Amino acid sequence: MSEQKLRIGEIWQGIVDLLRERMGLFFAVAAPFTLLVDMALRIFGPAPPATMADVTSRTLFWLIVLPGIIGSLAQLTIAGLILRPGATPRMALAAAFAVWPSYLAALMLSALPSGLGFLLLLLPGLYITARLFLIVPLALAGERTDPLSLIRTSWTMTAPAAWPLFGFFILGLVGLFGLGLIAGGVGGALGSVLTLIGLADAAQFAAGLVPALASTVVAIATAAAACVIYSRLA
Known part of the structure; x- marks a missing residue:
């Protein structure tokens, strides 16, 4: 395959087409593993660190590692819906659970070179991550x-x-x-308005809901992008 076969515009258009046609279904499938988990951790989990000095292994686990592990089920399920025509959400979720351990192992192994690349410089890390981006669709469709x-x-x-x-x-x-800037700004502004009218609890909920919604959309778009690229390169 030549390098010209894959173009950025084609990737973007493929993502837009998928989301336009099936965003409702994708959101319903992803939300239990992304949106609800994010909100639960915001309410019941540890408070986000205010400074880098406050970052601990415990906060990293609860706020980054655990949501990432659970959220990967959403991406695998969405990939199953895209790559397996006729698959129901239940079938796609079953397939996601079946390959989940292997996917997580691959993710941990790929984190080593990617992490080293990011430590050296941002661009090498991005390059390595891009080259390993097809792990999700390959877990569902690979031989x-x-x-x-x-x-x-x-x-x-x-x-x-x-x-x-x-x-x-x-x-x-x-x-x-x-x-991220937009979601944080909108959530903060909505929370401030609700606080001013005496709805402090609702303000805290709203301030966390907007970023959680944004994270869910990102997870869906990421899975769709991986499937689009896989389909172009397969």
């Missing part, structure tokens, strides 16, 4: 689903389109940063 095969196959499949994919990731990072 071999053991962790090392998922990593190896993703790296091989993305080789001819490495630079377009890298460019897509840079744009995606900028978009995520902007979405």
